[in-house]
Amino acid sequence: MDHFTIQTGDYNIRPGLVGSHENAWRWLSKPGTWLDGAQRVAVAAEIRQAHSCKLCAEKKEALSPNVVQGEHDSLGVLNANQVGVIHQVATDSGRTSEAWCRGAIDAGMGEGEFVEISGIVAMVMMMDTFKRGMGLSEDQLPAAESGETSRYVSPGAKRQAAWVPITEPEDVSDSDGPMYPSPKAGYIYRALSSVPDSMRAYWDLANEHYIPGQFIYDFATTARSILRPQIELIAARVAALHQCAY
Numbered sequence: 001m002d003h004f005t006i007q008t009g010d011y012n013i014r015p016g017l018v019g020s021h022e023n024a025w026r027w028l029s030k031p032g033t034w035l036d037g038a039q040r041v042a043v044a045a046e047i048r049q050a051h052s053c054k055l056c057a058e059k060k061e062a063l064s065p066n067v068v069q070g071e072h073d074s075l076g077v078l079n080a081n082q083v084g085v086i087h088q089v090a091t092d093s094g095r096t097s098e099a100w101c102r103g104a105i106d107a108g109m110g111e112g113e114f115v116e117i118s119g120i121v122a123m124v125m126m127m128d129t130f131k132r133g134m135g136l137s138e139d140q141l142p143a144a145e146s147g148e149t150s151r152y153v154s155p156g157a158k159r160q161a162a163w164v165p166i167t168e169p170e171d172v173s174d175s176d177g178p179m180y181p182s183p184k185a186g187y188i189y190r191a192l193s194s195v196p197d198s199m200r201a202y203w204d205l206a207n208e209h210y211i212p213g214q215f216i217y218d219f220a221t222t223a224r225s226i227l228r229p230q231i232e233l234i235a236a237r238v239a240a241l242h243q244c245a246y
Contacts, residue, residue, distance in 0.1 A: 010135075011134060016208050017209070020204060020205045021130075021205070023201075024205045026142070027201045028040050029041060029144055031149050032116055033112060033150050033198065034195070035116055035120075036149055040144070043078065043120045043121070044124045044141050046078055046083060047086055047124045048128070048138065049075050050086060053072050054073055055072050055073065056090075057091075065088070074087075081104055081107045081109050082109065086117060089117075089118055090125060094243025101163040105164075112151075112153065112194060115198060119198035122206075123205055152196070152197070154167045154176050156173055157194035165194040168190065169182075169183045170183070182216070210235065211224060
C-alpha cells in the first residue's frame with residue numbers, strides 16, 4: 001500500500017506488526033457493517049481533525065465537558081452527531097458516560113453505528129500514536145472502496161452489562177463467525193461484539209500491539225521481546241494516562 005510507511009532503516013519492526021497495520025488500513029477503506037467506505041475514511045480524517053479542535057480543547061480543560069457549548073471544528077463531511085462522538089472519544093474518552101452514549105443514540109445514531117465508529121477511533125488512534133512514537137509521519141488515509149454495508153446484527157447481542165449491546169461468549173452464533181479466543185474473554189474484549197467485523201478488525205490490530213489473545217491468562221508468556229511483567233507495567237501506565245477504566 002503506497003500510503004503505508006511503517007518500515008524505516010532506524011528500527012527493526014516485527015513483520016506481524018507491519019502486516020497488522022496494512023490490514024487495518026485496508027479494512028478501513030472497505031464498506032463496513034453500518035458505514036460505507038467513504039464514511040469510514042471520513043471518520044478517520046475527523047479523528048485527526050479532533051486534535052486541533054478548539055471546542056475539544058476547551059472541553060478538556062473544563063471541570064465537566066458538558067458545561068462547554070459550541071460547534072466542533074469539523075471537516076464538514078459527517079453529521080454533527082457523528083462528529084461529536086468521534087471528537088469526544090478521540091480527545092476525552094475518560095469522561096464519556098452512559099448518559100452521553102445514550103444521548104448520541106437518542107439523537108439518531110444507531111447502536112451498531114456507535115460501536116463501529118468507536119472501533120475505528122480506537123484503531124486509527126492506535127496506529128497514529130505508534131507512528132508518532134516512532135518519530136514517523138502519520139499514514140496517508142486510504143482511498144475508499146465502493147460497495148454496500150452488511151448491516152449485520154449479531155443475533156445474541158443484548159444491552160445488559162454495557163452501555164451498548166454486547167454478545168456474550170455463550171451467545172455467539174454461527175453467523176457471527178469467530179469471536180473469542182476463550183470463553184473467559186474479559187469485558188474489554190466483548191465491547192465491540194455486537195458488530196463482529198469491527199471486533200475482529202480491532203483485535204487483529206490490538207493483539208499485535210499487546211499480546212495474542214490466547215496468552216492473556218498465561219502470565220509467564222514469552223510472546224514478546226520483553227517480559228510479561230514489563231508489558232503490564234507499560235500497559236498500566238498508558239491506561240492511567242488515558243484514564244482508561246480498565
